[in-house]
Amino acid sequence: MQKVSLMKARRTTRDDTRNNWECVGCDLPLPLNEQGLCADCAGKLERDLIRARDWEYSYAAFLIPERQEALRAQIIREFGAANELLVTPKPKPKNKRSHSTNTKRKRAIAAAAIREYTSEDVLQAAHDFIQKQGDEWVNFSRVAQYLQERFYHLKPKRLGQPEKRHNSLLKMIANYPERFQIRKEADQTGIYWIRLTS
Numbered sequence: 001m002q003k004v005s006l007m008k009a010r011r012t013t014r015d016d017t018r019n020n021w022e023c024v025g026c027d028l029p030l031p032l033n034e035q036g037l038c039a040d041c042a043g044k045l046e047r048d049l050i051r052a053r054d055w056e057y058s059y060a061a062f063l064i065p066e067r068q069e070a071l072r073a074q075i076i077r078e079f080g081a082a083n084e085l086l087v088t089p090k091p092k093p094k095n096k097r098s099h100s101t102n103t104k105r106k107r108a109i110a111a112a113a114i115r116e117y118t119s120e121d122v123l124q125a126a127h128d129f130i131q132k133q134g135d136e137w138v139n140f141s142r143v144a145q146y147l148q149e150r151f152y153h154l155k156p157k158r159l160g161q162p163e164k165r166h167n168s169l170l171k172m173i174a175n176y177p178e179r180f181q182i183r184k185e186a187d188q189t190g191i192y193w194i195r196l197t198s
């Protein structure tokens with residue numbers, strides 16, 4: 001197994017000069033996540049972050065401290081105390097910006113976001129969200145924000161029918177008129193409304 005630096009692991013494959021279909025951690029051509037890691041290496045990174053008590057970046061972000069410590073102890077029992085992917089434990093972020101509430105919120109959202117999903121999952125989530133609102137017509141930007149927070153690195157280009165890939169979530173969803181109706185605000189540009197097709 002190849003040890004990699006945190007910076008390398010955090011870098012996206014796009015910024016990397018290596019072949020972008022190879023895992024940053026193990027160099028194998030496997031399905032990769034947004035960090036350029038295969039499922040195996042992503043698990044190693046996750047355990048390394050928990051070993052370092054780097055809760056903010058890990059899936060354990062939302063656990064109470066006692067549960068986090070219990071999880072850490074369990075990981076060390078099962079997988080050992082040594083890091084599996086990272087060369088050194090990640091130093092705690094020191095600059096003020098990384099401590100801002102906004103950044104913490106973003107990290108918490110990213111940690112809780114669903115990372116494996118299909119177009120159908122996104123469409124179903126949009127449907128459920130619209131249904132839960134009190135009004136028939138919902139401002140599309142609210143739906144978009146909800147979906148972007150719920151689904152990790154939501155990229156409309158990867159969703160929808162393969163022959164009709166779109167850059168915008170709006171256009172992707174507009175491809176399903178049997179499920180969603182979209183209308184443009186008459187006098188204001190850029191505002192769209194969406195409702196469920198009944």
Ligand SMILES: [Zn+2]
Pocket residue numbers: 023024025026027028037038039040041042
């Ligand atoms: Zn790997």
